[in-house]
Amino acid sequence: MAESQLLQTARQHALELEDVVNKVVVGQKEAVRLILIALHARGHVLLEGGVGVGKTTLLRTFSKALGGAFGRIEGSVDLMPNDLLYSAWVNADGKPVIDPGPLINHGEDTAVFFFNEINRARPQVQSLLLRAMAERSVEAFGKEYRFPHMVVFADRNAVEKEETFELSAAARDRFLFEINISRPTDDAIRRQLIFDPAFHDVDQLLSTIGEPLLDYQQLNALDHDIQRAIFVSPEIENYVVRLWDASWTPHELGIEMPDIYVEDLVVAGASVRGMSAMVRAAKVAAWLDGRDHVLPDDIHTVLLPSMTHRVFLSPVYEGRREQIMPQFVRALRDHIATP
Secondary structure, three states, rough: HHHHHHHHHHHHHHHHHHHHHHHHOOOOHHHHHHHHHHHHHOOOOOEEOOOOHHHHHHHHHHHHHHEEEEEEEEEEOOOOHHHHHEEEEEOOOOOOEEEEEEOOOOOHHHHEEEEEEHHHHOOOHHHHHHHHHOOOOOEEEOOEEOOOOOOOEEEOOOOOOOOOOOOOHHHHHOOOEEEEEEOOOOOHHHHHHHHHHHHOOOHHHHHHOOOOOOHHHHHHHHHHHHHHHOOOOOHHHHHHHHHHHHHHHHHHHHOOEOOOOHHHOEEEEEOOHHHHHHHHHHHHHHHHOOOOOOOOOHHHHHHHHHHHHOOOOOOOOOOOHHHHHHHHHHHHHHHHOOO
């Protein structure tokens, strides 16, 4: 009973945080819910979206509401791995000074780290970030820096292709979700963002958030409790396995898509890590909805963001990934019978 009450109280706090974030970052309710799920499932996130759609504001809002530190770095073609760890400069007395870099600057207090335009950075830089994501630690200045509470968010420059280094398949698989942050379509929200002065000053907007609504240092333990408390029935297990098989061999399961030869579409489907991460996220989705068991709707909530970056398409279709993957995931969802 004590654990059940603890989870219920934590759920109320999570929903309060979601409400606050939706007031600061309007028009992104689906993305806010998915980020909330990722934070509680302790998974890293790839963000997709154009310039100026509010990705940084969204992450800063979550970071402040969590009470942890926010770190950020901009990807560039001349960025080196050491730039994540330290910066060197000469002071007014002509003496060299070495300061901690953005990745280690806040140490264990880091709750959110944002790598902007990660595909601008060379593979060596991406590799260092991947280690920090996987191990939540790096070595610098002869010591180990740990980030036990850090969740990494990264976005890609999807418009400009010159001087970019796309993430490898293994690198993309390290991210729990790929979430699309698009410009709002609701006319009232669009006018609010453009004409309401309250949304023109981000710092002033963030100052409206008072005390932290969640303790970022407790999220690891909370995730452990959620994963143990939420039940997955054998029927849901079978459903997830069928979805997994379909991600590898959709043609064998009779899945069809217009203007696409499905037999040649997929090179490799979702990984074991990807499917287990999806189930973890589905459990969090069920918990946020106040249930102690996973329903097909919970799987559907996290299916697209969990799988869209993990199914690898043949070269003839890869150039149209952004258009094809939502269709492909919908085809899986609609074709595979739900329990």
